[in-house]
Amino acid sequence: MKYRWLVNIVRILIVTFILLLAFWLIYGQDWYDNYKNSHKPVGDHAPISLSTWVVDWDFDASTEDMKQLYNKWSSIQLFLGYFDEQDQIIWNDDLQALITKTRAQLSTDKQESTTPLYLTIVNDIVKQDGSSVQKDEGLVERIIATPESQYTYIEHLIRLVQDNNLDGLEMDFENISSEKWPQLVAFYEMLYRRLASENIPLRIVLEPKVDFAQLEFPDGPQYVVMAYNLYGFHSDAGPKADRSFLGKLTARMESIPGDATVAIATGGFDWDQNGLAKALTEEEATQLLLSATSGTVRRDEASGAQTFNYADDQGNNHTVWFADAETLRYWIEIIQQRGYSSIAIWRMGNISDQSLTMLKEL
Structure with a gap:
């Protein structure tokens, strides 16, 4: 075969092309994303703005750590807003006392704290027997089911913030299926516009699994993306x-609109x-x-x-x-x-x- 060497070269090229194509299909997008993200121009970093959460189940330890940076926080989120079995937000004197104690921890003898305090509402249900259902999608579905139900919850949330002299509201609804997200985003937009009319800022927590590009988030709220739980209980x-x-x-x-957190x-x-x-x-x-x-x-x-x-x-x-x-x-x-x-x-x-x-x- 006079041209056998040429045939062999062609075969090698074909096999090489197939291997490179397979590599790209399997690993190419990950490689490109990592390259793109690691080669962004850095320049001078903007100053860091820090916020954090204080949780009710570990309140004393939470506030003890929090006060170590008492004048460093851009805001403090009080993780206190749960629901009962009738889909009503649980609120009592004990929770009001936690707000008062948090403000006291953030203040000094000479100066009262000006750090904004937000109330965080989470879609957890706490039952009468003390057990709980965490991240309940059914609860969220009932809240956003009709314009009337949405209006009722929005007005109740506003009263909670105002009656407790809080500075803002944070919504942390998780474990929401992709088909429910457009309706939830519409609820968030309605909530934001009503809060804005009362000069109450809104933060919205988003899980990393949410398909941000497929949703039309409203301008105005502060969006907070959870960059954790890559590994965990799951x-x-x-x-x-x-x-x-x-x-x-x-x-x-x-x-995501705005400068997300x-x-x-x-x-x-x-x-x-x-x-x-x-x-x-x-x-x-x-x-x-x-x-x-x-x-x-x-x-x-x-x-x-x-x-x-x-x-x-x-x-x-x-x-x-x-x-x-x-x-x-x-x-x-x-x-x-x-x-x-x-x-x-x-x-x-x-x-x-x-x-x-x-x-x-x-």
Whole structure:
């Protein structure tokens, strides 16, 4: 065969093309997203604006951490707004007392705090027996079912904010199916316009799984995107966020109007040998670190998180991943590189002095 060498070259080229095409189909988009996000011009970063949440189930620890940065917060979100089994927002004197205590913690002997306090409303149902249903989509469906139901809830929310001398409202409705989101966005727009007429600002929390580009979010509210739970209760062991996750998420956030806030999470998770996960605060994880199996402690390069293994008193093996001060700083730097300067910290409570000091220095 006089031209066999040419035939062989053609075959090699064809096989190479097929392999490159397969590689691109499998990995190409991820590679391109990472390249694009890691080569954005950085320039001078805008000053960081910090907000955070105080939670009712860990109130004393939350406010103790919060007051360490009492004059640094752009706003404090009070995670207090749940619903009962009749779809009514639960409110009582105890919750009013928590608002008063929060204001007192933020103030000094010489100056009363001017930090805005927001009420966070979440679609959790707390039953009379003390049990709860978290992130209930059916509750949201009933709230937005008709113009009349929407009006009723909007007016009630306004009264709650005004009667308790609060400065703003935050809506944190999660676990919403994609087909319900357009109707929920319409509700948020109605809520925003009514709040604006009373000079009450609105924050809206969005899960990372929401398809931002497919929704027409109204201008005006402050949007807060949860940049965490990459790994957690739903998965095997791993960090709450890493560079790739943050890069892809912030790239998708470009379709959200205004300067969105990026929320990062403190603490971490402990997975047992059966794969069951338990949430940990940073201080809880640090205590477990003292019993880490020799040679297993390391800092993950992709996420900046600490991870280690340990055996409990019954000899069961565990894997822990958690965020410390270095992790939080790493995530914030990545977010800054993507052009975002508004950071929310989920949440205060049992955070190390090192992490609180790092946040102060921002």
